Amino acid sequence: MNNKSMFQKEYLGRTIVTIAGLFIIVLTISIGAFLFYRGTATFTANHHSVAEFLFSPLWEPAQQGSGGKVGAAIFIFGSILISLFALVLATPFSIAAAIFMTEISPRLGKRVLQPAVEIFVGIPSVVYGWVGLTVLVPFIAKVFDLPYGYSVLAGSIVLAVMIFPTITSVSVDAIRSVPIEYKEASYGLGSTRWQLIHHIVVPAALPGILTGVVLGLARAFGEALAVAMVIGKMQAFPENLLLSPTTNLTAEITADMGNTTLGSEVNNALWSMALLLLLISFCFILIIRIIGKMGANEK
Amino acid sequence: MRQPSQRAKTADKAATGILYGIAGFFLVLLAAFTGYILYKGIVAFQPEYLSFTRQGIGIQFFNTVYLVVLSLLISAPIGIAAGIYMAEYAGKGWMTRFLRTCIETLASLPSIVVGLFGYLVFLVMTGAHWNLLAGALAVSILNIPSLATVTEDALEGVPEYYREGSFGLGATHWQTITGVLLPTAMPRIITGIVMAAGRGFGEAAALLFTSGMSSDVNFSNWNPFSLSSPLNCMRPADTLAVRIWALKTEGVEANAAQLSDLSSAVLILMVFVFSLGSRRIGARLERRLTGESKGNEK
Numbered sequence: 133m134n135n136k137s138m139f140q141k142e143y144l145g146r147t148i149v150t151i152a153g154l155f156i157i158v159l160t161i162s163i164g165a166f167l168f169y170r171g172t173a174t175f176t177a178n179h180h181s182v183a184e185f186l187f188s189p190l191w192e193p194a195q196q197g198s199g200g201k202v203g204a205a206i207f208i209f210g211s212i213l214i215s216l217f218a219l220v221l222a223t224p225f226s227i228a229a230a231i232f233m234t235e236i237s238p239r240l241g242k243r244v245l246q247p248a249v250e251i252f253v254g255i256p257s258v259v260y261g262w263v264g265l266t267v268l269v270p271f272i273a274k275v276f277d278l279p280y281g282y283s284v285l286a287g288s289i290v291l292a293v294m295i296f297p298t299i300t301s302v303s304v305d306a307i308r309s310v311p312i313e314y315k316e317a318s319y320g321l322g323s324t325r326w327q328l329i330h331h332i333v334v335p336a337a338l339p340g341i342l343t344g345v346v347l348g349l350a351r352a353f354g355e356a357l358a359v360a361m362v363i364g365k366m367q368a369f370p371e372n373l374l375l376s377p378t379t380n381l382t383a384e385i386t387a388d389m390g391n392t393t394l395g396s397e398v399n400n401a402l403w404s405m406a407l408l409l410l411l412i413s414f415c416f417i418l419i420i421r422i423i424g425k426m427g428a429n430e431k
Numbered sequence: 432m433r434q435p436s437q438r439a440k441t442a443d444k445a446a447t448g449i450l451y452g453i454a455g456f457f458l459v460l461l462a463a464f465t466g467y468i469l470y471k472g473i474v475a476f477q478p479e480y481l482s483f484t485r486q487g488i489g490i491q492f493f494n495t496v497y498l499v500v501l502s503l504l505i506s507a508p509i510g511i512a513a514g515i516y517m518a519e520y521a522g523k524g525w526m527t528r529f530l531r532t533c534i535e536t537l538a539s540l541p542s543i544v545v546g547l548f549g550y551l552v553f554l555v556m557t558g559a560h561w562n563l564l565a566g567a568l569a570v571s572i573l574n575i576p577s578l579a580t581v582t583e584d585a586l587e588g589v590p591e592y593y594r595e596g597s598f599g600l601g602a603t604h605w606q607t608i609t610g611v612l613l614p615t616a617m618p619r620i621i622t623g624i625v626m627a628a629g630r631g632f633g634e635a636a637a638l639l640f641t642s643g644m645s646s647d648v649n650f651s652n653w654n655p656f657s658l659s660s661p662l663n664c665m666r667p668a669d670t671l672a673v674r675i676w677a678l679k680t681e682g683v684e685a686n687a688a689q690l691s692d693l694s695s696a697v698l699i700l701m702v703f704v705f706s707l708g709s710r711r712i713g714a715r716l717e718r719r720l721t722g723e724s725k726g727n728e729k
Contacts, residue, residue: 138603145605146520152512153521153530156575160533163540163548163572170551225453232454236447245454247706248461254626254702255464256633258675259695263468265679266688293460324435324443347539354541356636357676382543386639389547394555406547413539417532 164410171407173400174202185404191367193398202401206369208408210380213373214284214359215352218291223345226296227334230303230341235329241304252297261361264290269362272375282364282377290358295348302347306340307333339427343420350416354409356382381405465699472696475689483650486686488694490646493661494668498567498642499631501664506571506578507624513575514582514620519608538576545572546637553641563668566642570634574627581623585616618716625709632701635672643667644677671698 174180178198188203229249233241264286273281310333318328334341364377365387385402392399435443483489513534521527549569554561589612597607613620646668648661655662669677671694678687678694 142603142605145609149512149516149520152509153516155509156513156537156579157530157533159572159575160537162552163537163545166548166551167544225457228450228453229457232450236450237454240454244458247710248458250706251465251702252461254629254633254706256635256672256698256702258635258672259468259633259698262675262679262691262695263464266471267467293464296457322435324439326443326446327435327439329446350539354539354543356541356543361676361679382541382636385543385547386636389550389640403547406544409541409544413541413544414536417535417539420535 167403167407167410170400170403171410172404173395174397174404178202178397178400185401189369193401194396195392195398196396198397200397202397202404204381204401204405204408206367207379207381207384207405209369210284210363210378211353211382213370213378214287214291214363214380215349217284217288217374218295218352219345219349221288221292222296222299222348226299226344226348227303227341229296229300230307231329231333233300233304234307235325235333249297249300252293253301257294257355257358258361260290260294261358264358264362276375278375280364280377282362282366283375284363284370284378285374286362287359287380290362291352291355294355294358295352298351299341299344299348302344303337303341306337306344309340310336339423342423346416346420346423350413353412353416354382356386359383360386381409465703468692468695468699471692472699475692475696477689480686480690480693483648485684488671488674488690488697490648490650490661491669491671491674491694492697494563494642494646495632495670495672497661497664498563498570498638498668498670499628501564501567502570502574502631503624503628505567506574506627509571510575510578510627511582511620513579515586515608515613517579517583518586519604519612534576534579537572538580540573542573542634542637543639545569546640548572549637550640559665561641561643561667562665563642564664566638566668566670567664569637569641570631573634573637574630577630578623578627581626582616582620585619585623586612588619589615618713621716622709622713625705625712629702629705629709632670632705633672633698635670635676638670638673639676642669642673644669644673644681 174185175182180202185202185204186208187205188201189205190201190203191206192201194200229245233245268286268289269281269283271281272278272283272286314332314336315328318332323331359380360383363379363383365379365383366377367379367384370376370378385405388398389402392402480487481489483493517527517530517534521530546569549565549572553559553565553568559565586608593611593615594607597611598604602610646666647659648666648668649659650661652660653662654660657663658666660666675691675694675698678684678691684690
């Protein structure tokens with residue numbers, strides 16, 4: 133073993149893993165660069181304004197050449213609306229489940245709920261979409277007496293089920309890391325368990341819980357197929373904020389990207405939407421960073 | 432000790448009840464969800480659906496396994512190496528912070544965006560048609576950040592005195608990593624790999640524009656260089672998850688719904704197998720490597 137050189141004993145391995153680290157940086161930058169290059173063609177090659185893309189509801193891009201209208205407001209609004217409804221539905225339940233798993237019954241939490249959450253995470257999104265399509269959509273049509281059940285509500289419920297495990301597992305970690313002294317002090321002052329949870333545990337774990345919520349929102353925003361299956365893909369603002377069909381960024385990309393030629397105006401506009409998705413997911417990362425910093429400052 | 436007021440006690444009881452209710456609701460929801468899918472899958476089952484033809488899901492099952500294995504062969508070495516770098520060699524400078532931001536960004540990228548990137552780089556730029564390798568590469572991009580994070584956490588979870596002992600015997604840092612740290616951290620890394628495999632099984636959005644939505648293979652042709660051979664990774668290949676999507680959006684088969692039901696059931700079964708499997712493997716390796724007896728498992 134002693135006749136191995138220092139190169140074999142240390143530098144070779146060290147170089148390989150360093151290259152792997154650099155590779156991830158290069159990969160991330162090239163994803164950003166390629167999407168930026170493709171996604172900005174709408175504004176450079178086809179001479180549309182960013183304001184038109186973001187705020188105009190007129191979506192009539194030219195299949196060949198230039199000259200159409202590339203307003204993506206309907207898709208952007210659809211994405212925001214569905215994700216926010218999903219968040220409103222999922223957050224209270226997720227936090228409650230996290231509290232149950234950590235404070236009420238850690239034993240049941242570890243043995244039963246933790247595996248259940250993991251299975252929820254593992255279920256593929258097309259399966260959520262398929263069940264949404266075959267069960268939820270007809271159910272909504274029946275309950276609300278609609279011709280079809282494709283709706284914002286269906287999309288939000290499917291998404292809520294999909295993001296609940298994300299929010300729950302991050303919140304569980306946050307609540308677990310609340311120092312035990314906090315709890316002991318609270319019980320020592322004679323508080324009930326609910327007072328402890330409500331006044332001590334949740335406020336102390338709030339930055340972590342918020343991180344989970346933002347991660348859930350990010351997942352909801354980027355989810356494509358499950359939403360596309362139940363949203364109805366109607367290119368219009370929803371007449372009724374809950375019960376009308378509409379469409380969103382990811383559904384539009386999946387539906388049309390395959391039918392367009394690379395470099396045409398419609399294709400460029402779809403790449404701009406993909407770039408927008410990338411930028412938004414990057415914003416979510418920044419928000420999580422800021423929340424993390426605020427949490428660290430408080431301690 | 433001061434007694435809580437009556438009101439606080441009532442509130443405590445009510446809150447406890449509600450929290451139990453919500454926890455129960457989730458379990459019922461999961462049971463109903465998985466039960467429904469499995470039930471529909473069994474009802475839809477016909478022996479010929481298992482065949483390796485257009486009428487069955489055999490080809491898709493084969494493609495799924497092939498794609499996941501291929502993607503793990505690519506992503507596991509890179510992800511684990513990057514994790515080792517992060518845990519052991521990375522300094523505290525801006526490069527490390529930037530790498531961390533990159534990994535977080537990659538991890539939160541919508542899979543459709545990764546699919547589009549793959550389409551652009553692996554297909555348009557190489558001039559290739561839809562192929563299984565491009566799909567495997569796209570899934571690798573999705574898996575690398577989680578594998579790197581899992582490896583980093585696992586290495587950081589190894590007690591400090593393992594490291595000191597190894598250094599004390601004159602081992603270099605790299606020898607310590609390969610001889611002591613990696614074997615100790617292996618159970619958690621393997622759990623991470625199994626979870627990545629599970630994700631690959633269900634992935635669809637990243638594959639629509641990379642590995643395509645159809646397959647044309649001949650299972651009697653085992654020449655890996657022929658385009659209709661199942662072994663050729665440069666052929667278009669739809670996976671189970673992609674098949675569900677394709678059947679829904681452009682399904683022309685009369686039995687599209689049954690095939691989707693069956694595919695969903697198979698995917699759910701895989702989720703169960705992978706979820707339970709990763710727990711089992713993790714626990715067993717942990718026992719073997721730490722030398723604890725069976726009874727010590729929590």
